[in-house]
Amino acid sequence: MENRNLPVPRSDFIGIENIIHLATGGEPPLLARHRNAFEKFAKDKAQGMPGYMRHWEQVEVARWKLADFFTLNPEDIGLIGNASEGIVKVLSSIDWNEGDNVVVSELDYTSGRYALGNLKRHGVKVRMVPATGWYINTDDLKNACDDRTRVVYISQVNATTGQFIDVANISKYLESSNAYLILDASHALGVVPIQGHLADFTVSSCYKFALGIHEGIFAWNQSRTRDFIPFGVGWSSATAGKKRDEFFLKPGARRVEYGNAGHLGAYLLNESLDYLNNFGIEKISSHAREMCKKIVEGLNSNQLEVITPTAPHEIAGNAAFAFNEPEQFVERAAEDGILVWGDNNRVRISAHVFTTANDVDVFLGNLPKYLS
Secondary structure: OOOOOOOOOHHHEOOOOOOEEOOOOOOOOOEOOHHHHHHHHHHHHOOHHHHHHHHHHHHHHHHHHHHHHHOOOHHHEEEEOOHHHHHHHHHOOOOOOOOOEEEEEOOOOHHHHHHHHHHHHHOOEEEEEOOEOOEOOHHHHHHOOOOOEEEEEEEOEOOOOOEEOOOHHHHHHHOOOOOEEEEEOOOOOOOOOOOHHHOOEEEEEOOHHHOOOOOEEEEEOOOOOOOOOOOOOOOOOEEEOOOOOOEEEOOHHHHHOOOOOOHHHHHHHHHHHHHHHOOOHHHHHHHHHHHHHHHHHHHHHOOOOEOOOOOHHHEOOEEEEEOOOHHHHHHHHHHOOEEOEEEOOEEEEEOOOOOOHHHHHHHHHHHHHHHO
């Protein structure tokens, strides 16, 4: 680990030299060092089967690096298309019975709510737990569970509000139950420590704070859940038996990699993870939280409906406020070279390794103009 300070210079990234980028929670910039990764991928791709095997070597390297970020083992990690796909992989592995139930907060991510809601066709009851204002309390999720609960889905960092959720409470409660805890780490990976060891399954995107591209990660915590047989299967997730229709699922999370993994994504992700490891997740977390705390304070001083918690331990890399015309807000800010994210009646501002206190000051100074 290098002893580099934060924030980093904009020159570490492509395309942000003359803008203020506060939209990492939606779409991050790529690293300058990704140019070499693109070139390496292209050269390997031109080398036929030997190059193809090097693609898979990159996947294996990524598996080992991700295990450290997820506090799991390399064999627990699989590379998939996206986090939403990972949620469905878990749900499709369960033998559902009419009267079973699943638990999710009404504020949690769309893909989780939709995937769980789709189970109604099997007679599964979806317990959509109301939030307290804009706040998710894990005790409320616990209270919604009973002996027929099969799945609890929760994001470690909420995509809408930016709330960091310590899942230790709900994790311990579910340990002695028949319910799976599915943790979505899409807004945690690369900016705060992931509590993958506390969940049965963890899914995540590779972009956002992980600084990769649009692919996904699937983590199966085998020390907590031993049995997992996904509904899908493909040539890459199984080994052949003696008969043409006979196969055996590969051990660990490789069984969810039905075909070719995202090879280009693995090259880029390896560069991203190496880059983030230059600082360590604790230093990154401390910096992002400091910047987001400053943003939250500025939003509050403008009498906005801030939906991000103010407690420092409940802040991660996103801060947000309710706003009826978020797309127009984004357009106005972009005219000044300030990039934020706005949808679902809220505006979200993100901080990462390149975010400076001056970036935040400039945004807050222009805030009244964007609100009008």
